[in-house]
Amino acid sequence: MRVMLVSALTIGVAVAVARASQQGPPQLSPATEELAKRFPYPVIRDQRGVIPPGPRPLPSPPLGDGGILIPERAGRLRILRNGVLDPAPVAGTPQVLSRGTMAGLMDIGAPSGLREE
Known part of the structure; x- marks a missing residue:
């Protein structure tokens, strides 16, 4: 009886792993799809898949030169220009x-007249 149970569990796990590996990259949830439509920023992915929206810094609206300010949790501010992240933080x-998950520059923005400057 015990051998049958172990065999059944082993087969079940093997089938689940095989199916998961055939599914391809993670899909966006409907809520994330809706956010992606409303905010024109790239979807952020890491080695585990899609990072869901939540309490993390978001990029700023585009600046006058087309650059985007990218706040980092450690408090650095970087600029993304033409798809390339400047390695030097903004001085x-x-x-x-x-404090834990509440860190970084969470609510940055450029002055409204910056585009014209």
Whole structure:
């Protein structure tokens, strides 16, 4: 009886792993699809798949030169231009308090007249 149970569990796990590996990349949930339509930012992925929207910094609206400010949890601010992230952080950003998941520059924005400058 015990051998049959172990065999059944082993086969079940093997089938589940085989199916999961054939499904391809993770799919976006309907809620994430809706957010992707409303905000023109690229979907963020990591080695585990799609990072769901949540309490994390989002890119700013495009600047006058087309660059996008990318806030980092550690408090650095970088600029994305033509799809390339500038490796040097923006100078002069304030020091950021970090407490667990609430860290970084969560609510940045450019002044409304910046596009014209």
